[in-house]
Amino acid sequence: MNKQFVYFSISRTFNGAVTHSLLVFGLLHFYKIMNDSVYAAVGIYVLLYLGHALSAPFFAKIIAKITTKTSILLGSFLIIVSNIPLIYLESNKSLIFVWLILYISAKNFYFTPYHYYVSRLTTNKHRGKEIGFIRALFLLSSGISPLAVGIVSEEYGLAGMAILFIILMIASLVPLTALDNYKFTFTGQFRNLLSMKTFQKLTKLLSITGLENGINRFWYLYIFLILGESFSFTGTLLTIVVIIGAISSVVLGKIMDNNNRKTFLHFSGYTNAIAWVMRFIVSSVSGIFIAEIFYKLSSYLKDESMETINYDMINHTNHEDILDELVIFREVVVNVALGLSLMMGLIIFEFAGIKATFIYSAFMSLLFTRF
Numbered sequence: 623m624n625k626q627f628v629y630f631s632i633s634r635t636f637n638g639a640v641t642h643s644l645l646v647f648g649l650l651h652f653y654k655i656m657n658d659s660v661y662a663a664v665g666i667y668v669l670l671y672l673g674h675a676l677s678a679p680f681f682a683k684i685i686a687k688i689t690t691k692t693s694i695l696l697g698s699f700l701i702i703v704s705n706i707p708l709i710y711l712e713s714n715k716s717l718i719f720v721w722l723i724l725y726i727s728a729k730n731f732y733f734t735p736y737h738y739y740v741s742r743l744t745t746n747k748h749r750g751k752e753i754g755f756i757r758a759l760f761l762l763s764s765g766i767s768p769l770a771v772g773i774v775s776e777e778y779g780l781a782g783m784a785i786l787f788i789i790l791m792i793a794s795l796v797p798l799t800a801l802d803n804y805k806f807t808f809t810g811q812f813r814n815l816l817s818m819k820t821f822q823k824l825t826k827l828l829s830i831t832g833l834e835n836g837i838n839r840f841w842y843l844y845i846f847l848i849l850g851e852s853f854s855f856t857g858t859l860l861t862i863v864v865i866i867g868a869i870s871s872v873v874l875g876k877i878m879d880n881n882n883r884k885t886f887l888h889f890s891g892y893t894n895a896i897a898w899v900m901r902f903i904v905s906s907v908s909g910i911f912i913a914e915i916f917y918k919l920s921s922y923l924k925d926e927s928m929e930t931i932n933y934d935m936i937n938h939t940n941h942e943d944i945l946d947e948l949v950i951f952r953e954v955v956v957n958v959a960l961g962l963s964l965m966m967g968l969i970i971f972e973f974a975g976i977k978a979t980f981i982y983s984a985f986m987s988l989l990f991t992r993f
Contacts, residue, residue, distance in 0.1 A: 629797040630739055633698075635759040636794035637732070639767035640701065640787045646842050646860065647771050648708075650853065651780040653843060655712055660976070661968060664839055666718060668964045671836075673726040675957035681730035682950045690735035691803040697732025698798060702791045704728055708784035730953075737949045738804065765864030772857015824948070825955060832959020834894070834986035837967050840979045841901060845910055859907075863914045890924035891990030897921070898984035902977050924990065 649663055656662035685693040704724035707717040767790075774782045842856075849855040897917035904913045963986075967979045 626800070626802060629800045631759050633794045633797040634736070635763045636790050637698065637701070638759075639763040640790050640794075642763075643767045643771045643783075644787070645839070646768065647775055647783060647853065647857075649839055649842060650846050650856070651708075651711075651775065651783065652718070653846070654851070655715065655780065660840075660843060660971060663843070664964050664968055666722070667839060668961050668968075669722055670726060670729075671957040671961035671964070673722060674729050675954045675961065677726060678730055678734070678950050678953040678957070681727070682734060682946070685731065685734055686805075686946075689803045689805055690738055691798070691801050693731045694735040694739070694801070695795065695798055697728050697730070697735070698791055698795050700724055700728035700731060702788050705784040705787045705791075709781040711780055734949060734953060735804075737952060738946075739801065742804065762865075765861055767861075768857040768864070769861035770857070772854045772860075775853035775857070824952070828952060828955040829959045830986065830989045832956045833963045833966075834983050834989075836960045836963025837898075837979050837983040837986075839964060840967050840971065840976050844901075844976055845914075848905070848907065848910060859911060859914070863911070863918050866915060866918070886923055888991045890920055891987050891992075893920035894924055894987035894990070895984045898980045898987060902980040902984070924987075 645667075649667065652666050653660065653663035688696070704721055707721040707724065711717050711721070771783055771786065774786050778785075845859065846852075846856050849859070894917070897913065897920045900913040900916060901910075904910050966982065970979045970982055
């Protein structure tokens with residue numbers, strides 16, 4: 623692993639602690655602030671995902687002018703700025719729209735070059751191990767952060783969480799300054815992708831991933847409710863579960879470099895479906911703990927397989943001429959799928975309750991076996 627890759631991975635560790643915690647604890651805070659409304663809390667993330675998808679081609683043209691390093695630094699800075707409205711959200715709910723605009727902009731400026739860097743800094747031969755290394759650091763930070771964020775949220779509310787995020791994001795900026803700069807040349811022409819077999823496979827893989835992953839927002843709400851709406855208890859449980867499984871990320875990456883990645887993905891489709899059924903069945907703290915450990919182990923296998931195959935498809939060696947379009951296409955498809963997943967979840971929630979959404983994700987997981 624070269625120094626560029628290590629610096630990049632360290633920065634992603636701090637960034638991951640913020641972005642992952644925001645998906646969990648941001649949702650829980652929004653739920654409480656919006657008068658215990660599942661529709662309002664989840665609806666905010668529907669707007670976030672669809673807003674990201676629709677704006678990605680527009681931001682890509684800006685990134686093409688400012689280059690990748692400037693873009694990822696700007697994205698990190700905007701994540702810092704986006705936390706300022708959250709500090710005052712409890713007293714002014716309309717600031718949620720300011721946060722959405724800032725965070726959608728931040729996600730575009732950060733994650734578009736992020737995928738570009740992963741494609742360039744990883745190699746075909748060792749991509750499984752390299753992706754595993756990034757995920758291990760990410761999982762370590764996202765394992766420790768729920769405990770800290772849960773305690774801070776319990777004591778100081780959303781404002782305290784936002785200030786903690788600002789500190790973590792400032793730390794993430796330092797390693798990014800050591801990255802090389804790349805020219806991002808986005809033309810906006812997706813027509814050349816339509817006939818590519820890789821494009822068709824990538825569409826299928828990303829769609830299934832988003833449609834299955836989105837329902838995790840409902841699962842975290844369910845955990846929160848079972849644990850008496852305690853931020854600290856929720857954070858403690860999530861930390862224990864993630865740390866137990868984080869080490870497996872590096873091990874799985876090494877194994878995948880020497881084995882068929884699709885085989886792992888197909889197997890994880892079955893185990894993920896079982897995990898979602900377990901989530902549907904459990905209703906006690908001990909049951910949630912067991913189901914969450916099983917799901918995390920299964921999802922590590924699924925996510926590492928999926929991400930490795932994904933970056934195999936969009937790596938710069940095989941697709942140098944259309945890499946920029948593939949990266950933007952990835953952002954659009956994933957976020958549309960996540961938004962649609964949450965919309966479907968809200969419909970199911972309306973007619974059958976929160977636990978019925980888990981069965982929907984069980985069926986979505988089985989689609990990985992057909993990839």
